Amino acid sequence: MALLRKKDDGFVGDTVALEGVGLRYDDGPEILADVSLAIPQRSFHFLTGPSGAGKTSLLSLMYLAKRPTRGGLKIFGEDVTHAPRSRLAAIRRRLGVVFQDFRLLDHMSAFDNVALPLRIAGIAETVVQRNVSELLNWVGLEQFKDAHPIVLSGGQKQRVAIARAVVSRPKLILADEPTGNVDDTIAMRLMQLFVELHKLGASVIIATHNEPLVARFPFPRLHLDDGAVSILPPLAATPASQIAFGL
Amino acid sequence: MFGIRSDLPLKRDTASRFVLWLVMVLVFMASLAVTVNSYIGVLLNDWNRSVTGTLTVQIPLVDGDEKATAAVVAKVIDVLKRHPAVAKAEAVPRAKVTELLKPWLGDNDVIADLPLPALIDVELQADGADAVAAVTASIKTAAPQAVIDDHRIWLSRVMGLAKGFGIVALTIMVLVTSALGLTIVFATRASLAEFAQVIDVLHVVGAKDSYIARQFARRALAQGMLGGLAGLALYAPALALVAWLASRVDPEILPKATLPPTHWLILAGLPLAAGFLAMLTAHVTVRRALSAKV
Numbered sequence: 001m002a003l004l005r006k007k008d009d010g011f012v013g014d015t016v017a018l019e020g021v022g023l024r025y026d027d028g029p030e031i032l033a034d035v036s037l038a039i040p041q042r043s044f045h046f047l048t049g050p051s052g053a054g055k056t057s058l059l060s061l062m063y064l065a066k067r068p069t070r071g072g073l074k075i076f077g078e079d080v081t082h083a084p085r086s087r088l089a090a091i092r093r094r095l096g097v098v099f100q101d102f103r104l105l106d107h108m109s110a111f112d113n114v115a116l117p118l119r120i121a122g123i124a125e126t127v128v129q130r131n132v133s134e135l136l137n138w139v140g141l142e143q144f145k146d147a148h149p150i151v152l153s154g155g156q157k158q159r160v161a162i163a164r165a166v167v168s169r170p171k172l173i174l175a176d177e178p179t180g181n182v183d184d185t186i187a188m189r190l191m192q193l194f195v196e197l198h199k200l201g202a203s204v205i206i207a208t209h210n211e212p213l214v215a216r217f218p219f220p221r222l223h224l225d226d227g228a229v230s231i232l233p234p235l236a237a238t239p240a241s242q243i244a245f246g247l
Numbered sequence: 248m249f250g251i252r253s254d255l256p257l258k259r260d261t262a263s264r265f266v267l268w269l270v271m272v273l274v275f276m277a278s279l280a281v282t283v284n285s286y287i288g289v290l291l292n293d294w295n296r297s298v299t300g301t302l303t304v305q306i307p308l309v310d311g312d313e314k315a316t317a318a319v320v321a322k323v324i325d326v327l328k329r330h331p332a333v334a335k336a337e338a339v340p341r342a343k344v345t346e347l348l349k350p351w352l353g354d355n356d357v358i359a360d361l362p363l364p365a366l367i368d369v370e371l372q373a374d375g376a377d378a379v380a381a382v383t384a385s386i387k388t389a390a391p392q393a394v395i396d397d398h399r400i401w402l403s404r405v406m407g408l409a410k411g412f413g414i415v416a417l418t419i420m421v422l423v424t425s426a427l428g429l430t431i432v433f434a435t436r437a438s439l440a441e442f443a444q445v446i447d448v449l450h451v452v453g454a455k456d457s458y459i460a461r462q463f464a465r466r467a468l469a470q471g472m473l474g475g476l477a478g479l480a481l482y483a484p485a486l487a488l489v490a491w492l493a494s495r496v497d498p499e500i501l502p503k504a505t506l507p508p509t510h511w512l513i514l515a516g517l518p519l520a521a522g523f524l525a526m527l528t529a530h531v532t533v534r535r536a537l538s539a540k541v
Contacts, residue, residue: 063451067541085538086455093453103448107256116254117452164452 011077014038015172015203016062021071023057031057033227035071039205041171044198046214047207048232049224055207058224059174062205063097064088076171093121096165096202100177102157104149104164110156111136111145114163121168135163139193155186162193166202173197175206179213187213195243211235217243254449255442255459257466262434262441266467269430270474270525271481273423274517278482280423281517284416285510290502291409298398302379304367304386305394311362319390320365326389332371332378339366350499364394427521431467431528438463439536446537460533464526471525475518482514 016039023032031054039045047055060066061073064080073081075091083091104113111132118128136142139159149157158178165173175194179187191213198204205222208214214221215235223232236243257263304323309315320338327336344363371378379397386393439446449459493501 065447065451065541085541088541089450089453089455092451097451103444103451105254105256105445105448108254116449120254120449120452120454120458168453 010171013077014074015041015043015076016205017072017074018061018068019072019074021061021068021073023054023061023066024069030069030227032061032068035227035229037222037229039172039203041203042198042201044195044204044217044219045206046217046219046221047205047224048209048211048214048221051209053224054227055224056176058229059097059176059205059207062172063095063174064092093117093168094170095172095174096168096170098158098161098165098173098175098178100180102149102154102161102181104157104160106149109146109148110141110152110160113149113160114167116164117168131167132163135167136160139163155182155189158182158186158190159193162190166197171202173202173204175204177207177209179208179210184213188216191217253462253466254454255438255445255462257438257442257462260438260441262437263466263470266430266434266470266525267474267477270427270471270521271477273427274475274478274521275481275485277420277423277517278479278514279485280416280419281510281513282482282486282506284413285506285513286504287409287412289504289506291405293502293504294405295402298402300371300373301398302369302371302382303396303398304369305396306365306367306390307392307394308362308364309392316365319392320367323367323386323390323393326385327367327369327382330382330385332373332382333369334372335368335370337368339368341365347499350497424524427471427524428528431471431525432532435463435467435529435532436536439533450540456534456537459537460530463533464530467529468522468526471522472518475521478521479514479518 016037018035018037021032021035021037022030024030035058047058049055057066061068062075064075067073068081071081072079076094078087078091080088080091104110105116108116114135115128115132118131119125123131133142133145136145139162141156141159141163144152144156144160149160152160158181162178165175173194178194179190182190187210194204194206195217216238218234218236218238220234221232223230306316306319306323309319324336324338327333341363344366369382371382383395383397386395446459494503
């Protein structure tokens with residue numbers, strides 16, 4: 001899809017780089033300890049590990065909802081550990097986040113939810129109309145553009161959320177249990193969207209508990225356990241281009 | 248609000264009706280304070296203008312004899328008319344004196360029988376302590392029993408009262424302003440808590456703090472102005488009622504006063520001032536709250 005194709009990534013080096021990162025809440029124990037990790041450009045990773053291992057915490061560091069309590073974190077080559085708060089919005093605009101609970105704004109239509117990042121960025125309304133329509137079409141929800149999230153199914157909500165996450169052509173897509181609230185068929189369709197985005201040039205990280213789903217894709221796993229991360233090889237051998245999404 | 252898209256469902260906010268109502272009450276109180284202050288200012292200016300440069304001379308009744316008194320009055324007027332500092336000096340007719348007493352004593356024969364002193368109105372060429380002293384000395388020489396009132400003590404006390412009203416009005420304005428500011432601070436904090444999740448989403452999709460603050464500020468501006476207009480809408484009939492009640496009082500007791508254009512300008516500015524104060528307060532409150540994040 002032309003809209004999502006990357007022209008210029010605008011930075012050199014890894015999309016995300018963590019160097020000895022530690023994270024703790026207040027005076028509690030460290031949720032993450034000495035995590036060093038590099039997410040290359042145009043990569044695809046699953047993020048796995050038992051509940052409470054720190055998957056959500058690791059992702060929230062990457063979308064700048066939290067900052068490391070120690071160590072260094074670079075996003076798009078920019079050191080965000082000590083960057084002033086006023087810098088963060090610009091970096092957040094270059095990444096897209098999908099949550100298990102969708103986090104759509106219930107008082108807005110599907111269209112307005114998807115349009116939100118563009119409007120916040122001050123994009124001209126004609127461009128907003130065109131791009132959002134195109135994206136809703138891509139996720140197969142063009143006929144639901146005026147629907148409010150309350151009337152949409154879980155799968156539909158998640159497709160709106162994915163459209164919102166990618167509407168500003170992010171170079172990094174972070175998804176926290178995106179298939180956690182939908183059935184397996186819908187999960188595969190959502191995964192298809194993520195794989196397409198990856199093919200179009202974005203780095204994708206998907207945190208998930210869904211082992212069978214992970215096993216169907218030839219993507220490496222970032223495995224978190226006890227606050228430490230290790231990179232495990234893909235569970236599937238099939239090239240991404242040959243995956244049957246069962247559509 | 249104002250046709251501008253809002254990303255926050257602020258209209259569903261529970262605090263906003265309360266804020267509107269409170270701004271209305273505050274602007275109503277502020278406009279009353281402004282009006283009372285203006286009215287008293289106008290009244291005192293009129294009095295001030297009418298009594299500066301004038302003296303009132305009282306000649307007590309001489310031995311209960313009106314003719315003897317009239318002779319003293321004539322003598323004093325003669326002295327005054329030849330005095331270089333005096334512009335005009337004339338006896339106040341007895342009819343005028345009884346007229347002046349009527350509002351206080353009623354319209355009856357009692358006044359006619361009273362042993363009233365004779366009064367002389369004196370206008371000076373120029374107002375000033377030197378002229379007052381010189382004229383007073385001449386009168387005392389001609390009629391030692393004369394009582395001279397240059398209205399200064401009376402005027403300074405009345406002016407003191409006016410200043411007192413001014414300070415009270417200012418105090419009301421300060422209280423109203425701080426009440427409005429505090430209301431907006433707490434209502435904004437309540438909204439921030441109510442919409443914490445929406446605000447998190449806005450941040451995730453790239454909103455700057457200033458963007459979020461502007462949404463609250465715009466809402467506060469609208470609330471301040473709407474509440475202010477409602478306050479004035481409440482004030483208008485209140486003023487009309489008081490003006491009507493005042494018009495039924497004898498003008499000798501409660502003089503009529505035309506409020507100056509500045510008074511109406513200040514009143515018209517109150518909703519604007521309330522709106523801008525609310526807007527600034529909301530903006531600063533949101534910025535400060537958000538800057539404590541990450």
